[in-house]
Amino acid sequence: MKKILLTLFAAGSFSLAVAQEKTAITDQDYANQKVEMADNFRGEGKIYVVVAVALTVLGGFAGYAWKTDQKLKKLETEIGQQA
Structure with missing residues (x-):
């Protein structure tokens, strides 16, 4: 059934x-230099919301990577002490 x-x-x-x-x-x-969506967001002040969300997501990824690195270092030292 699964297959x-x-x-x-x-x-x-x-x-x-x-x-x-x-x-x-x-x-x-090729001659189009207008970015209507970005201009519209900038005009309404919503561009700051977009930037804040992007920075929050990137900060979350960086925090997760840092925390994982700390845990890995701790495990490596524990394994090194046991060997």
């Missing part, structure tokens, strides 16, 4: 992985 469900899931997920059609790039696309 059948896994096979059906795999077949279903492969059918969803369809490439999009190619879009033609024009000279106007």
